[in-house]
Amino acid sequence: MMKHSYTIRDYCMIRNHQVIQGGKLLFEGKDRSAASFFNEIYRHFGVNYPKFHKMDNLCKLGFLAAELLMKDKNLQHSYPSDSVGIILYNASSSLDTDRNHQNSISDRSAYYPSPSVFVYTLANIVIGEICIRHKLYGESTFFVEENFNTERLHTYVKQLLDDRIVECCITGWVELDSESYEGVLYLIEKSTSGTDGIVIFEPEKLTEIYRGKG
Numbered sequence: 001m002m003k004h005s006y007t008i009r010d011y012c013m014i015r016n017h018q019v020i021q022g023g024k025l026l027f028e029g030k031d032r033s034a035a036s037f038f039n040e041i042y043r044h045f046g047v048n049y050p051k052f053h054k055m056d057n058l059c060k061l062g063f064l065a066a067e068l069l070m071k072d073k074n075l076q077h078s079y080p081s082d083s084v085g086i087i088l089y090n091a092s093s094s095l096d097t098d099r100n101h102q103n104s105i106s107d108r109s110a111y112y113p114s115p116s117v118f119v120y121t122l123a124n125i126v127i128g129e130i131c132i133r134h135k136l137y138g139e140s141t142f143f144v145e146e147n148f149n150t151e152r153l154h155t156y157v158k159q160l161l162d163d164r165i166v167e168c169c170i171t172g173w174v175e176l177d178s179e180s181y182e183g184v185l186y187l188i189e190k191s192t193s194g195t196d197g198i199v200i201f202e203p204e205k206l207t208e209i210y211r212g213k214g
Contacts, residue, residue, distance in 0.1 A: 006161055006201035007191045011209050012069040014183040034181050062126035062174040065183040085139040085166035086127050087157055090175040093123040093144045138166050148173045150206035157188055184210050
């Protein structure tokens with residue numbers, strides 16, 4: 001049986017009002033608010049997806065990182081739609097939207113819970129929005145942990161690849177709490193030679209990229 005190694009084919013990082021992909025600065029925003037910056041990214045890269053404007057900020061962050069990560073990759077043509085997995089992590093789940101929802105119901109005299117806000121009070125809706133956009137039906141999970149644990153991410157994603165549950169995986173950290181945000185997504189693929197892609201898929205490499213040293 002042929003042994004496979006796995007590579008980080010590409011990565012996209014959205015934080016500090018910058019968009020970095022594969023180590024290159026692609027865009028730097030002028031607006032300091034998270035919501036306005038995400039809209040700047042949407043316009044700058046010519047994304048055309050009207051539903052974007054209805055998303056909460058956490059979904060916008062994950063959606064944009066995935067959109068840029070998969071741009072020009074033709075994953076839909078390279079893999080069956082049910083063999084591309086999405087495994088995401090963050091620390092605060094959907095807390096930012098949870099607060100907005102709570103604000104809409106806390107005043108009993110002006111009680112009006114908004115369905116458009118309530119629908120985003122689950123962190124895994126981020127994955128749902130990405131899957132709908134790109135028609136992906138593979139394994140998907142959203143973990144909530146205090147810190148970005150690249151060891152655990154590596155173990156979980158590698159197992160999915162080893163067991164052939166997925167052939168390709170989008171994974172990483174998508175965290176947003178008020179004006180604090182950080183989206184770091186990696187595209188992990190199988191390689192028979194171990195030399196394709198940017199770097200070998202290892203926890204140390206995931207950490208280096210996350211820290212801006214990759």
